[in-house]
Amino acid sequence: MKALIRACLLVAVAVPAAAQSSSSVSLASLSTQPSMNVFRRFAVEPAKMVSYYGEVLGLKTLPSIKLAGGEMIQFGVGTTQVKLQYTAGAGEFKTGPVKDVTGLRVFTFFYPDEAAVTARFVQHGYPAPSFGPGRGGKRVAMVLDPADQWVELVIAPGASQDLYDSIELGMTVSDLEKSRAFYREFVGLDELPPVQDPVLGVTRYPYRHGTTTVTLWSFGKGLAANTRSAGIQYVVSDVEAVDVKAKAQNVKIDTPLGNFSAGLRTIWLSDPDGITNYFAQIIRRAPAPSTASR
DSSP: OHHHHHHHHHHHHHHHHHHHHHHHSOGGGGBSSSSOEEEEEEOSOHHHHHHIIIIISOOEEEEEEEETTEEEEEEEETTEEEEEEEOGGGGGSOOSOGGGEEEEEEEEEEESOHHHHHHHHHHTTOOOOOOEEOGGGOEEEEEEOTTSOEEEEEEOTTOOHHHHTOEEEEEEESOHHHHHHIIIIISOOEEOOOEEETTTTEEEEEEEETTEEEEEEEOOSSOEEOOSSEEEEEEBSOHHHHHHHHHHTTOOEEEEEEEEETTEEEEEEEOTTOOEEEEEEEOOOOOOOOGGGO
């Protein structure tokens, strides 16, 4: 009887300890890739987006994914996947200057050669990007994709391939301290030194995981919000741990933990401005028993 009581006490103690461990784990440490992925929804002709991101921006084309009622168009930047999805209602999402609307507003890509980038824009019928002095002494241009969402082009001649294989995700937020705490403490991204941005006229606060950097800036409260056109995807090894931590820290859950498909288990969360942070775990199917073992 004493042994049974001791065993019950051990179980009672172990359960809260496990929950506490899950609620404090760094979600970035659960990542199964050295980067995050990013998605952008659009409502223009898909061929325009395919041409723009593939031929004009020069991103690597990846196999698309068939979805119920649509298709996920995919491109690669290093190990990051840029996912584009046609969404009829996306034409109603807020656009406009970066300083006027909160949300994941800017995708940043890095290039070695300004002339080559400019030539691709002109060749495909787009205005030549207007490059000028930017952060870190680099030349920078802000351009709009066919869906009127922002792309930042950064020219860095002679940089390492690692830089060209990286991507930055620029967010306009309403409360810097809340957003910084979310990406630093809840998600567990590495905090980098702040950077002055002469183009946007703000201080950028970068948070990195591998080759993907989330960059935060603010133009104050009370702005219009765009929470739907873009978001972040994390591929993780334990999505249940994300669920535990989100509930423990009262993070808003948009779509509860569940099976998205036969091979994917997901949970969709919101950051303090409602920007999607979507965690996905690939479920490995057990191999079928061999005939020899029957």
